[in-house]
Amino acid sequence: MTTISTSHQSRPFNLDVGKTRRANGKVTTATAYKEGDLLVVSAANVLTHAADESTWDVICGATLTAAQATEAAAKGTEIPYFIGGVFSIEAVSISGVALTADKYDAARAKASKNKIELSKV
Numbered sequence: 001m002t003t004i005s006t007s008h009q010s011r012p013f014n015l016d017v018g019k020t021r022r023a024n025g026k027v028t029t030a031t032a033y034k035e036g037d038l039l040v041v042s043a044a045n046v047l048t049h050a051a052d053e054s055t056w057d058v059i060c061g062a063t064l065t066a067a068q069a070t071e072a073a074a075k076g077t078e079i080p081y082f083i084g085g086v087f088s089i090e091a092v093s094i095s096g097v098a099l100t101a102d103k104y105d106a107a108r109a110k111a112s113k114n115k116i117e118l119s120k121v
Contacts (some may be wrong), residue, residue, distance in 0.1 A: 021084030022061060026076070027069040034096040035063045038107065039081060047081060049095045053107040057114060058083055059092060082116065089118040 025047040027033060038056035039047045050056035061080035064072065072079065089104050099107055104120070111118040 020082060022080045023058070023083050024078035025058075025081055026078055027064065027072050029070040029073045030066045031069050032066045032096065033060050033062060033064045033069060033079065034093060035060055036087075036092045037096065038092055038094050041081070045078075047079070053094065053099055053103040054110050056094075056107075056110060059087060059116065084115055086117040086119055088121050090121060092118065 025039075025041055025045045028046060028048055031049070033039075033047070037060040038050040038053065039058050039060050040050050040055065041047060041057045047058075047060070059082040061082050064079065071077075089099070089108060092099060092107065104118075108118045
């Protein structure tokens with residue numbers, strides 16, 4: 001059995017739980033995931049990290065170490081990701097690294113196209 005853990009940040013992440021929409025996707029082996037990471041979803045429903053703040057599809061909904069992701073991938077376990085909702089721009093990241101303020105506009109523009117709202121709190 002694969003255990004998936006989540007962590008909470010000191011900055012608010014999900015700003016309106018009532019508007020949250022989720023789906024599940026497969027993980028890539030040897031890749032760590034952090035709740036709030038901006039991800040790309042492939043045609044095979046596999047989640048990979050976005051290359052930058054303007055090339056993402058969804059927001060990661062779980063935190064996994066690289067070892068946990070490898071185990072989950074081997075067992076076919078999927079993790080949740082967000083496909084809708086209102087989230088704090090200050091709490092999203094790429095590969096676990098928070099976006100800097102100069103990246104906010106591009107991330108928010110892409111969020112609007114993805115029917116996700118990234119708000120500044």
